[in-house]
Amino acid sequence: MIQNDTICATATAQGVGALGIIRVSGQEAISISNEIFKGKDLTEVASHTVNYGFIVDSKLKTQNSETVIDEVMISVFKAPKTFTAEDLVEISCHGSPYIQQQIVELLIKNGARLALPGEFTQRAFLNGRIDLSQAEAVADLIAAENKASHEIALNQMRGGISSELQVLREQLINFTALIELELDFSEEDVEFANRQELKELVSSIKTKVTGLLTTFEYGNAIKNGVPVAIIGKPNAGKSTLLNSLLNEERAIVSDIPGTTRDTIEETLVIDGITFRFIDTAGIRETVDTIEAIGVGKAKEKVNSAKIVIHLYEEDLDILKELKPILEDKIVFNLLSKIDKNDWANDRYEMSLLKNYPNYHHFGISVKSGFNLDLLKQKLVQSIKSGIDENAVIITNMRHKEALQNAFESLENIASGMRIGLTGDLLAFHLRETLKHIGSITGQIDVDKDILGTIFGKFCIGK
Numbered sequence: 452m453i454q455n456d457t458i459c460a461t462a463t464a465q466g467v468g469a470l471g472i473i474r475v476s477g478q479e480a481i482s483i484s485n486e487i488f489k490g491k492d493l494t495e496v497a498s499h500t501v502n503y504g505f506i507v508d509s510k511l512k513t514q515n516s517e518t519v520i521d522e523v524m525i526s527v528f529k530a531p532k533t534f535t536a537e538d539l540v541e542i543s544c545h546g547s548p549y550i551q552q553q554i555v556e557l558l559i560k561n562g563a564r565l566a567l568p569g570e571f572t573q574r575a576f577l578n579g580r581i582d583l584s585q586a587e588a589v590a591d592l593i594a595a596e597n598k599a600s601h602e603i604a605l606n607q608m609r610g611g612i613s614s615e616l617q618v619l620r621e622q623l624i625n626f627t628a629l630i631e632l633e634l635d636f637s638e639e640d641v642e643f644a645n646r647q648e649l650k651e652l653v654s655s656i657k658t659k660v661t662g663l664l665t666t667f668e669y670g671n672a673i674k675n676g677v678p679v680a681i682i683g684k685p686n687a688g689k690s691t692l693l694n695s696l697l698n699e700e701r702a703i704v705s706d707i708p709g710t711t712r713d714t715i716e717e718t719l720v721i722d723g724i725t726f727r728f729i730d731t732a733g734i735r736e737t738v739d740t741i742e743a744i745g746v747g748k749a750k751e752k753v754n755s756a757k758i759v760i761h762l763y764e765e766d767l768d769i770l771k772e773l774k775p776i777l778e779d780k781i782v783f784n785l786l787s788k789i790d791k792n793d794w795a796n797d798r799y800e801m802s803l804l805k806n807y808p809n810y811h812h813f814g815i816s817v818k819s820g821f822n823l824d825l826l827k828q829k830l831v832q833s834i835k836s837g838i839d840e841n842a843v844i845i846t847n848m849r850h851k852e853a854l855q856n857a858f859e860s861l862e863n864i865a866s867g868m869r870i871g872l873t874g875d876l877l878a879f880h881l882r883e884t885l886k887h888i889g890s891i892t893g894q895i896d897v898d899k900d901i902l903g904t905i906f907g908k909f910c911i912g913k
């Protein structure tokens with residue numbers, strides 16, 4: 452697919468910088484750039500060269516009294532081996548917003564148009580250089596704020612998800628073709644597609660899809676930060692623990708004001724994973740009864756958390772109260788101030804949540820530092836556990852939904868075979884599965900609106 456118009460935009464951040472890069476892509480990219488460049492004839496230079504010269508107002512250039520805008524380096528990349536797979540020019544100028552704007556305006560005067568957000572990457576997709584999941588990974592890569600999310604995005608950009616899905620697609624396509632061939636011979640009652648093999652294939656693909664789906668929770672936590680609630684009765688040591696965790700990792704601590712006015716989030720990166728400690732300012736100000744503070748507000752915090760740290764000195768009342776909503780959380784039940792409290796005094800029911808899959812229970816002393824490292828280590832472990840670090844990890848809601856749909860279609864095939872569904876209906880469900888899997892990489896036609904949503908989230912110039 453060839454886009455006819457030539458697009459341009461500043462690719463570097465807005466504001467003053469040392470340098471700025473302006474990108475131009477499309478059939479006229481080189482000739483338009485050449486119009487405003489005084490230096491070598493860009494239409495004559497070899498691909499992948501960097502050329503020194505000046506940006507000048509072309510109208511005046513011919514009159515020999517040109518207005519020089521800037522001294523620049525221009526890189527020329529000829530299709531198809533370029534970022535967009537089109538002719539691409541990068542003008543590297545001084546990082547003044549004024550200069551950059553002047554250059555963009557000159558390019559537009561000479562026939563380019565301002566690029567939409569993400570349009571360069573979109574062209575790379577439309578021209579087949581990258582698939583949709585790779586394009587989405589470019590956005591994730593730019594947004595990555597820690598090591599773990601950076602790694603996942605980089606892997607996806609390099610085609611991690613694509614190659615995993617490609618294998619599944621090929622296997623399904625083979626069977627679909629065989630079943631559709633049977634339909635052509637429907638009079639003769641032949642079976643080209645071995646039903647037993649198909650059954651096994653569907654079951655193995657279901658397992659793979661389920662595996663990918665289970666990585667989403669991890670992937671999403673990595674991408675957006677893992678919400679952690681610290682709860683406990685007044686004076687249990689909550690603030691002391693939080694401050695101590697934050698101080699220890701001071702180098703990478705930041706205060707992020709929450710989305711709502713009364714929510715404060717403190718984020719902390721441990722071992723490449725971002726944890727977001729949830730706190731509501733309201734809690735700090737409440738002068739309510741102990742119960743109200745202890746349970747009511749704790750509930751609020753717990754609901755939005757993935758990890759719950761319960762600090763206690765005396766009793767487990769809060770934990771008992773909250774038990775029903777803790778089942779799907781990672782729970783750290785910590786006996787606080789262990790320097791003061793004797794383990795032997797820990798006479799309360801330790802088995803309270805013993806059957807919960809993600810339950811940790813130990814003593815801690817922020818004062819002496821006892822078990823603080825253990826806590827950090829277990830926080831990281833509890834998130835990483837069960838995930839193969841080299842495995843493909845799903846971080847994108849769109850991908851998750853597509854996989855869920857694919858799973859449903861696969862179930863339709865499996866149950867269809869059990870009840871002896873006819874070939875045409877099996878073929879239909881196979882096609883549906885292929886459609887859902889293909890929508891992740893964009894191998895099938897993806898709705899224009901969906902493309903708009905995906906690329907609209909990028910910055911202009913990307």
Ligand SMILES: Nc1nc2c(c(=O)[nH]1)N(C=O)[C@@H](CNc1ccc(C(=O)N[C@@H](CCC(=O)O)C(=O)O)cc1)CN2
Binds near residue numbers: 531532533535541580
């Ligand atoms: N100056 C500059 N730096 C940049 C970018 C850019 O566009 N310009 N990038 C923008 O994101 C990133 C690098 N990503 C890129 C990805 C692919 C191609 C590219 O030309 N691919 C071709 C040819 C590869 C080759 O020469 O072997 C291809 O895949 O066909 C270029 C940059 C980061 N740094």
Ligand SMILES: Nc1nc2c(ncn2[C@@H]2O[C@H](COP(=O)(O)OP(=O)(O)OP(=O)(O)O)[C@@H](O)[C@H]2O)c(=O)[nH]1
Binds near residue numbers: 687689815819
């Ligand atoms: N001995 C000892 N004292 C501690 C420890 N952790 C906290 N404390 C003390 O316990 C008191 C209460 O600590 P905070 O961190 O304010 O407790 P909190 O749970 O945030 O209390 P509220 O804000 O009232 O909910 C302070 O005097 C702390 O110094 C510890 O590990 N050992």
